[in-house]
Amino acid sequence: MRVFLLGLLLAATALAEHTSNWAVLVSTSRFWFNYRHLANVLSLYRTVKRLGIPDSQIILMLPDDMACNPRNAFPGTVYNNADRALDLYGDNIEVDYRGYEVTVENFIRLLTDRVGEDMPRSKRLLTDDRSNILVYMTGHGGNEFLKFQDAEEISAFDLADAFAQMWEKKRYHELLFMIDTCQANTMYSKFYSPNIIATGSSALDESSYSHHADNDVGVAVIDRYTYFNLDFLETQVKDQFSKLTLGDLFDSYDFDKIHSHPGFRYDLFPGEEQNARNKLVMDFFGNVQNVEVDTTWNETAWREDLVRLGRLVEKARKRNNATNPIDSDILSHKTPSHSPMLGTDRASEVRMEDGWTKQMIGAAALFGGLGLWGAASWIDG
Amino acid sequence: MIFRIFLSLLLLLPLACCSDYHEKLLLRPLPGNALLASFNFRSNATANSFDEQNFRYFPRSFGQILQHAHTKELHLRFSVGRWDAETWGARPWNGAREGGTGVELWAWVEAKSDEEANSRWLTLTNALSGLFCASLNFIDSTRTIRPMKTFEPEGLHPKSMLPNLQLLHGVLPHEVVCTENLTPFVKLLPCKGKAGISSLLDGHKLFDASWQVMSIDVRPICHGDDESNCILEIEQTVDMVLDRERSKRPRDNPIPRPLPMDQIECDVSKPYHAEDSCYPLEKSSEPAWDLAEIFGRHIKGDCPITGDDSMTVCVNTQPERIINVFTNPEDQDFGMKKIPEENLTCFEPPSNGTDFSLSFPEQNMTTPLPLASPRIHAFRSITGYGQERGGIQAIIQNPSSTEPLDVIYLESLPWYMKPYLHTLRSQLSPPSTIQPIKETYYRPALDRRRGTHLELKLHIPPGSSLTLTYDIEKAILRYTEYPPDANRGFDVAPAAIRVLPGPNDAVDEDTRRRGIYVRTTSLLLPLPTPDFSMPYNVIILTSTVMALGFGGIFNILVRRFVAADEVPENKLPLALTALVARFRGRIRQVITKAMGNREKTE
Numbered sequence: 001m002r003v004f005l006l007g008l009l010l011a012a013t014a015l016a017e018h019t020s021n022w023a024v025l026v027s028t029s030r031f032w033f034n035y036r037h038l039a040n041v042l043s044l045y046r047t048v049k050r051l052g053i054p055d056s057q058i059i060l061m062l063p064d065d066m067a068c069n070p071r072n073a074f075p076g077t078v079y080n081n082a083d084r085a086l087d088l089y090g091d092n093i094e095v096d097y098r099g100y101e102v103t104v105e106n107f108i109r110l111l112t113d114r115v116g117e118d119m120p121r122s123k124r125l126l127t128d129d130r131s132n133i134l135v136y137m138t139g140h141g142g143n144e145f146l147k148f149q150d151a152e153e154i155s156a157f158d159l160a161d162a163f164a165q166m167w168e169k170k171r172y173h174e175l176l177f178m179i180d181t182c183q184a185n186t187m188y189s190k191f192y193s194p195n196i197i198a199t200g201s202s203a204l205d206e207s208s209y210s211h212h213a214d215n216d217v218g219v220a221v222i223d224r225y226t227y228f229n230l231d232f233l234e235t236q237v238k239d240q241f242s243k244l245t246l247g248d249l250f251d252s253y254d255f256d257k258i259h260s261h262p263g264f265r266y267d268l269f270p271g272e273e274q275n276a277r278n279k280l281v282m283d284f285f286g287n288v289q290n291v292e293v294d295t296t297w298n299e300t301a302w303r304e305d306l307v308r309l310g311r312l313v314e315k316a317r318k319r320n321n322a323t324n325p326i327d328s329d330i331l332s333h334k335t336p337s338h339s340p341m342l343g344t345d346r347a348s349e350v351r352m353e354d355g356w357t358k359q360m361i362g363a364a365a366l367f368g369g370l371g372l373w374g375a376a377s378w379i380d381g
Numbered sequence: 382m383i384f385r386i387f388l389s390l391l392l393l394l395p396l397a398c399c400s401d402y403h404e405k406l407l408l409r410p411l412p413g414n415a416l417l418a419s420f421n422f423r424s425n426a427t428a429n430s431f432d433e434q435n436f437r438y439f440p441r442s443f444g445q446i447l448q449h450a451h452t453k454e455l456h457l458r459f460s461v462g463r464w465d466a467e468t469w470g471a472r473p474w475n476g477a478r479e480g481g482t483g484v485e486l487w488a489w490v491e492a493k494s495d496e497e498a499n500s501r502w503l504t505l506t507n508a509l510s511g512l513f514c515a516s517l518n519f520i521d522s523t524r525t526i527r528p529m530k531t532f533e534p535e536g537l538h539p540k541s542m543l544p545n546l547q548l549l550h551g552v553l554p555h556e557v558v559c560t561e562n563l564t565p566f567v568k569l570l571p572c573k574g575k576a577g578i579s580s581l582l583d584g585h586k587l588f589d590a591s592w593q594v595m596s597i598d599v600r601p602i603c604h605g606d607d608e609s610n611c612i613l614e615i616e617q618t619v620d621m622v623l624d625r626e627r628s629k630r631p632r633d634n635p636i637p638r639p640l641p642m643d644q645i646e647c648d649v650s651k652p653y654h655a656e657d658s659c660y661p662l663e664k665s666s667e668p669a670w671d672l673a674e675i676f677g678r679h680i681k682g683d684c685p686i687t688g689d690d691s692m693t694v695c696v697n698t699q700p701e702r703i704i705n706v707f708t709n710p711e712d713q714d715f716g717m718k719k720i721p722e723e724n725l726t727c728f729e730p731p732s733n734g735t736d737f738s739l740s741f742p743e744q745n746m747t748t749p750l751p752l753a754s755p756r757i758h759a760f761r762s763i764t765g766y767g768q769e770r771g772g773i774q775a776i777i778q779n780p781s782s783t784e785p786l787d788v789i790y791l792e793s794l795p796w797y798m799k800p801y802l803h804t805l806r807s808q809l810s811p812p813s814t815i816q817p818i819k820e821t822y823y824r825p826a827l828d829r830r831r832g833t834h835l836e837l838k839l840h841i842p843p844g845s846s847l848t849l850t851y852d853i854e855k856a857i858l859r860y861t862e863y864p865p866d867a868n869r870g871f872d873v874a875p876a877a878i879r880v881l882p883g884p885n886d887a888v889d890e891d892t893r894r895r896g897i898y899v900r901t902t903s904l905l906l907p908l909p910t911p912d913f914s915m916p917y918n919v920i921i922l923t924s925t926v927m928a929l930g931f932g933g934i935f936n937i938l939v940r941r942f943v944a945a946d947e948v949p950e951n952k953l954p955l956a957l958t959a960l961v962a963r964f965r966g967r968i969r970q971v972i973t974k975a976m977g978n979r980e981k982t983e
Contacts (some may be wrong), residue, residue, distance in 0.1 A: 016427055029867050030866060031866070063865075065557040067559050067560060067584075067588070068461075068558065068559035068560070068588045069558055073632075073636055074632070074635060074637055075585060075635075076560050076583075076584040076585040076586075076587070076588040076589065077585060077587040077632075084633045087585075089559075089560050089584070091560070091564070091583065091584060092564050093560055093561050093564055094514055094561055094565070095514045096511075096514070098514070098515075098516060098561070099516055099555075099556070099557070100519070100864055100865070101516050101518075101519075103871060116507075118503055118504050118507035118508070118518075119507060119511075119514070120507055120508050120510060120511020121511065122511040123510075123511055123513070149865035150865050151864075151865040151913075172587045175691040216636055279751065285981070297946065345495045345527065346527050346529065346824065347526075347527070347529055347822040347823055347824035347834045347835075347836060348822065348823070348824065349820060349821065349822055350802065350821040350822070350823045351821075
């Protein structure tokens with residue numbers, strides 16, 4: 001009885017919680033002088049990885065190559081601080097979208113999972129209605145838009161609609177949206193789907209500033225808002241058992257340090273500001289491995305499942321064994337001659353030395369025509 | 382119980398006998414203080430175990446992709462940099478484990494029709510793009526060709542399979558190669574960079590190299606026509622040329638700074654030699670170097686599953702070169718073997734994760750290390766000027782003074798670079814009456830659908846150099862087709878050149894199957910690019926013209942003009958006078974009325 005009650009209790013708590021964590025980390029700037037935007041996003045990548053989100057659940061978008069850029073004096077390395085204590089690129093990194101792949105279209109397709117059938121799993125956001133997602137974006141933006149690679153823009157409306165579609169498709173449980181760009185707070189102003197907490201680095205008509213530059217790298221290495229976010233995450237959130245809340249994180253923002261007014265949006269979250277601020281930092285930056293246990297659980301159904309699974313395995317094994325001889329059977333009937341479709345979609349041989357022959361044929365045809373004309377006019381005359 | 386263990390051992394035996402793993406590292410100091418490090422990892426699986434998805438050393442993630450895409454043989458290359466053949470001599474593996482700058486992929490896909498092959502190729506490139514974190518999904522129909530003569534299957538396929546195999550080839554010359562490509566590459570290895578020679582693979586050094594290639598080759602080896610006898614072999618290689626001087630710089634301070642004067646050997650015979658001026662002398666001795674210093678880490682023991690040949694680290698130097706072995710903890714047992722006729726010294730690193738390294742002191746050598754000379758030299762460049770037309774010039778040299786050279790020259794050009802085939806000219810120097818172009822295979826480009834495929838069979842007499850030229854036209858792209866960095870130019874894939882085996886080539890079966898290849902450098906084609914802020918300017922200008930022009934004309938059309946003296950001076954007094962006049966009129970009316978009444982009464 002006690003066990004049953006405990007199970008019920010666990011199930012009840014699990015129902016309100018998420019069972020997986022995902023992170024979508026997007027830098028939208030190309031070119032070497034935007035080094036800091038890639039460093040921003042890689043810093044977040046290192047942080048969520050440190051707090052337990054595996055590479056398979058992180059979608060990292062890097063529009064340019066900074067680590068192996070010929071201008072980089074530190075090959076294979078990206079730093080977010082002039083002290084160069086931490087190499088963000090490290091030995092183990094998986095970039096899911098890079099270079100020209102980072103476009104508005106691909107980003108929205110990723111969020112809404114409207115992708116082609118050949119899209120590999122590592123490039124998809126395979127979330128469900130029990131997944132908490134951290135969406136972090138950085139780049140150059142303006143009032144209600146964010147530039148992608150200096151070539152196109154995503155607007156606040158596009159982003160709001162993409163999140164709405166995600167909610168309709170049950171693709172997230174709760175979502176934390178962070179953005180570090182100029183006039184960042186305008187980007188989340190159009191959101192209208194529930195369970196989203198949003199924060200940005202700067203208010204309307206306000207710039208977001210870089211923190212400092214490294215003289216040997218030659219450019220600024222990190223932005224202020226991200227720097228102080230990381231400062232909090234590195235110094236306060238030491239491990240995955242941290243009980244610090246988003247309220248603690250948001251309270252650590254300081255205009256004197258960031259030089260712009262960070263904004264927050266709680267009204268979409270159930271329970272609004274109170275509940276949103278009480279969410280744990282680890283709910284978005286860390287990883288959980290909760291399992292939902294079905295309360296109507298009985299012995300016989302479980303055994304039946306096992307038997308059915310065994311049958312499936314058996315069938316698959318049989319099929320596998322059966323296909324091999326059949327395959328080779330089909331193939332053995334084929335004669336090892338030239339394939340019939342050869343030549344339809346291939347380069348064909350050009351005879352360059354035929355030039356003179358072709359000209360002779362042309363001349364002969366011309367003179368033949370002239371002769372016919374002459375003969376006809378002679379008969380006519 | 383013992384019986385069961387025995388039984389399971391017995392079951393394992395046939396598996397163990399046919400799937401094995403080999404690794405080898407070859408180090409060769411090159412002139413100019415360079416060092417060639419050539420890593421080779423090879424393992425295999427029987428066709429049966431592969432079909433049943435029993436993966437042992439063959440990487441599962443990769444194997445499943447091959448099965449899903451029905452790929453029977455695959456070659457994948459990630460390359461950066463240029464091999465300096467003039468200084469470094471012949472290429473490792475005769476160029477057979479090289480690709481063009483960026484990413485190059487070619488594979489034999491089993492398919493019954495071209496459409497099926499295309500769709501499987503698409504599946505393959507997409508899956509590989511996910512596995513290797515590279516934009517391989519950009520290999521679409523415009524970058525895919527079906528080479529005729531350049532590539533031949535390296536594996537021994539069952540004869541019944543051959544008619545159904547289709548070769549597809551794609552290149553991405555613009556693709557950058559970086560740590561995110563090395564990470565999955567190392568994960569495919571059985572020891573995963575934790576032990577054995579793969580523990581030396583570090584992105585920070587690999588991507589600092591003057592030239593580097595990562596390659597993956599999968600090929601079946603079937604003896605006879607029986608498919609059950611097949612094994613599937615996967616070979617991974619990493620070749621790199623490191624600058625020894627640059628690699629020794631500390632990682633957090635790699636900016637080159639001049640040495641202190643007392644550490645430089647000066648030429649004192651120079652007239653300006655003084656305390657503060659020095660002409661540095663080139664060192665005649667072989668400089669000292671240390672494996673751990675150059676790679677920034679030690680070899681972490683041997684990979685315990687390595688097969689019979691456990692002499693995994695080989696150094697290609699003169700036999701008299703002094704080699705010091707370092708192990709940590711000290712005095713561990715390691716194997717060593719000298720092969721003087723090949724100038725090789727091989728080592729077997731100690732087991733159990735012991736740190737292992739080699740160091741070479743500074744030494745005066747009497748004989749230089751012989752370097753094999755390359756079979757062929759090739760250069761390619763863009764000629765001409767202007768935004769509309771240009772030309773391509775390729776120079777292929779045969780350095781041999783006795784042997785003629787038969788080569789296949791392959792170009793896969795993007796659709797926006799349109800060659801004129803009738804302008805193709807070949808010229809031999811010294812001049813000769815021989816027609817060097819023997820065969821031509823050509824498939825013209827279609828806008829936005831496919832690229833040009835040009836393949837030539839060439840004959841180059843001994844000691845000659847062949848110059849190929851043709852004209853090209855540059856296409857104008859649509860506004861949205863330009864990449865974000867269009868002004869940088871568009872990368873054109875390198876030409877691949879295969880040297881056909883001559884009658885006097887005495888090479889073993891394996892080398893012959895691999896072939897001899899060389900690739901030119903990639904080209905940067907400048908296309909006419911619009912001023913991308915132009916649409917914005919046009920909008921701004923149009924709006925201004927509309928506002929000024931239309932606004933002005935509209936204003937003129939609807940306004941009524943009156944002469945200046947007709948205009949009352951001020952509106953407020955006007956209204957006031959009108960009011961006064963009205964008031965006065967009213968009064969006058971009242972007065973006249975009153976007068977009239979008076980008249981009546983009077």
